[in-house]
Amino acid sequence: MHVPDGYLDAATTAGTAAVAAAGVAIALRGARRELDERTAPMAGLTAAFVFAVQMMNFPVVYGTSGHLIGGALTAVLVGPWTAVLCMTVVLLVQALVFADGGLTALGTNVTLMALVAVAAGYGIFVGLRRVLPAGRTGVLTAAGVGAFLSVPAAALAFVLLFGAGGVADVPLGSVAAAMGAVHLLIGLGEAAITVAVLGAVLAVRPDLVRGARGLQVAPELAPRPSAAQPLDVR
Amino acid sequence: MSAPRRRTRAFLLAGILVALLIAGVGSYYASSSPDGLEATAAEQGFDSTARDSATAGSPLADYATAGIDSARLSGGLAGVVGVLLVLALAGGLVMVVRRRDDRAAVPTRD
Numbered sequence: 577m578h579v580p581d582g583y584l585d586a587a588t589t590a591g592t593a594a595v596a597a598a599g600v601a602i603a604l605r606g607a608r609r610e611l612d613e614r615t616a617p618m619a620g621l622t623a624a625f626v627f628a629v630q631m632m633n634f635p636v637v638y639g640t641s642g643h644l645i646g647g648a649l650t651a652v653l654v655g656p657w658t659a660v661l662c663m664t665v666v667l668l669v670q671a672l673v674f675a676d677g678g679l680t681a682l683g684t685n686v687t688l689m690a691l692v693a694v695a696a697g698y699g700i701f702v703g704l705r706r707v708l709p710a711g712r713t714g715v716l717t718a719a720g721v722g723a724f725l726s727v728p729a730a731a732l733a734f735v736l737l738f739g740a741g742g743v744a745d746v747p748l749g750s751v752a753a754a755m756g757a758v759h760l761l762i763g764l765g766e767a768a769i770t771v772a773v774l775g776a777v778l779a780v781r782p783d784l785v786r787g788a789r790g791l792q793v794a795p796e797l798a799p800r801p802s803a804a805q806p807l808d809v810r
Numbered sequence: 811m812s813a814p815r816r817r818t819r820a821f822l823l824a825g826i827l828v829a830l831l832i833a834g835v836g837s838y839y840a841s842s843s844p845d846g847l848e849a850t851a852a853e854q855g856f857d858s859t860a861r862d863s864a865t866a867g868s869p870l871a872d873y874a875t876a877g878i879d880s881a882r883l884s885g886g887l888a889g890v891v892g893v894l895l896v897l898a899l900a901g902g903l904v905m906v907v908r909r910r911d912d913r914a915a916v917p918t919r920d
Binding site: 632 | 817818821822825826828829830832833836837840841842843844845846847849850851854855856858859860861863864865866868870871872873888889891892893894895896897898899900901902903904905907
């Protein structure tokens with residue numbers, strides 16, 4: 577989903593750069609509240625892990641591939657604001673060093689994959705956590721659905737940008753249909769990877785999953801209710 | 811305190827190792843088909859407006875290391891460099907964000 581230079585006109589590209597800069601500035605403030613001694617090292621690892629898994633394109637249909645975006649996974653692991661920062665670093669390195677995603681299109685890619693994918697994935701995760709049973713299965717289901725829908729959400733955000741300032745003159749409806757269809761399929765892969773990785777981390781170190789802090793009930797270590805830390809996400 | 815901290819360190823090191831293996835070895839087996847956006851652009855006819863990035867001449871452009879012929883080595887080395895670079899930058903950034911917080915606020919969690 578890395579947008580190259582030249583798909584969008586200069587005004588739209590500049591607009592997304594401004595949105596991306598504002599989003600990252602807000603995230604820098606928000607992340608301070610999220611980063612404690614456990615999440616800070618996890619954030620570095622999560623960003624590096626997302627970079628690695630983004631290299632693993634998996635086949636979908638008709639000679640088309642997709643790869644993890646990682647917005648939902650990162651937000652559940654380290655918190656949404658820190659996730660915006662992690663995703664931005666990944667996209668920055670990809671654009672600057674690997675020529676993956678355009679250089680002028682960096683703001684567009686940050687908007688789509690660091691802001692829209694994180695917001696959609698985490699928003700759905702938080703919403704579903706409220707209605708699903710508060711257990712491991714609930715966390716994984718909420719994260720899986722959030723991850724799944726975050727991909728078509730980012731794809732449709734691209735379609736909106738293309739409608740506003742696409743350079744090529746092609747009918748928007750068919751672009752929307754094609755982008756939506758293929759990214760629903762890629763979303764299934766996104767969900768599978770997100771659930772597999774979260775499930776693995778929850779199995780060994782549930783305390784390192786920020787979005788699952790309500791789950792920290794290792795019976796032998798559970799604090800008395802009066803001493804329990806207040807939960808901030810719920 | 812030091813035992814859980816050691817366990818966390820082991821977890822982080824294991825995680826970094828997994829990321830290095832995925833990027834350094836696994837990526838060779840990734841699909842090389844165009845991704846969802848590229849395929850859509852080709853199908854809908856807006857791929858022709860794409861321009862090469864200004865960084866297209868980077869020694870690691872397109873996840874290949876310049877001057878190394880073996881695809882396995884070339885891509886694997888690019889992946890390893892990328893993982894370490896992202897780890898250093900993201901890790902450094904969150905440490906800076908966190909340290910400012912520590913200085914400014916009461917040193918309690920959250």
